[in-house]
Amino acid sequence: SAVISQKPSRDICQRGTSLTIQCQVDSQVTMMFWYRQQPGQSLTLIATANQGSEATYESGFVIDKFPISRPNLTFSTLTVSNMSPEDSSIYLCSVEAGVVRETQYFGPGTRLLVL
Amino acid sequence: DAKTTQPTSMDCAEGRAANLPCNHSTISGNEYVYWYRQIHSQGPQYIIHGLKNNETNEMASLIITEDRKSSTLILPHATLRDTAVYYCIVSRLFGGYNKLIFGAGTRLAVHP
Numbered sequence: 035s036a037v038i039s040q041k042p043s044r045d046i047c048q049r050g051t052s053l054t055i056q057c058q059v060d061s062q063v064t065m066m067f068w069y070r071q072q073p074g075q076s077l078t079l080i081a082t083a084n085q086g087s088e089a090t091y092e093s094g095f096v097i098d099k100f101p102i103s104r105p106n107l108t109f110s111t112l113t114v115s116n117m118s119p120e121d122s123s124i125y126l127c128s129v130e131a132g133v134v135r136e137t138q139y140f141g142p143g144t145r146l147l148v149l
Numbered sequence: 150d151a152k153t154t155q156p157t158s159m160d161c162a163e164g165r166a167a168n169l170p171c172n173h174s175t176i177s178g179n180e181y182v183y184w185y186r187q188i189h190s191q192g193p194q195y196i197i198h199g200l201k202n203n204e205t206n207e208m209a210s211l212i213i214t215e216d217r218k219s220s221t222l223i224l225p226h227a228t229l230r231d232t233a234v235y236y237c238i239v240s241r242l243f244g245g246y247n248k249l250i251f252g253a254g255t256r257l258a259v260h261p
């Protein structure tokens with residue numbers, strides 16, 4: 035498995051501003067993922083971040099709104115840009131780790147409230 | 150990607166076995182069944198996964214039917230700490246990684 039931390043754990047932001055969320059893992063991993071969980075909903079994949087290449091975004095998510103960096107094999111950031119109240123969600127990162135079959139392990143999440 | 154169908158909610162008495170069903174009738178031959186759970190206000194926790202054989206680990210057992218169209222997650226002795234939303238996910242390798250599509254899951258309530 036892998037131990038994943040996220041910063042900040044929670045934040046309250048004003049609309050129109052941006053927030054950068056950090057994800058740190060305790061071992062080198064190739065694939066990192068970012069998810070969004072809106073209030074009362076399940077998780078939705080935002081994008082996949084492979085070190086050394088541009089992030090791959092899922093349908094409905096664009097780089098201008100959710101820019102992602104992946105500078106090395108243990109770290110990634112997700113920025114939520116020009117926020118609106120609809121961006122209030124839990125944002126989670128995950129990594130793939132495993133021996134026989136890659137399994138995703140999740141961080142604790144960042145709880146974002148946009149006023 | 151194959152979809153899954155799970156009951157919206159289930160109850161279980163503490164100390165009893167919790168059997169959580171999942172239907173994945175459109176699963177294809179190279180797709181795995183994964184189970185995760187999400188305890189309130191935490192990130193999802195990996196439980197177990199399997200392809201066609203039954204699997205067991207320290208947390209749970211996974212029983213997959215012979216035709217692979219359904220599976221059951223078994224928590225052998227449920228405790229209050231097992232109260233969570235349980236997600237059954239059918240996953241396949243996609244562009245070199247394991248793509249997880251989360252459904253609504255089953256909300257399991259374990260009561261004394």
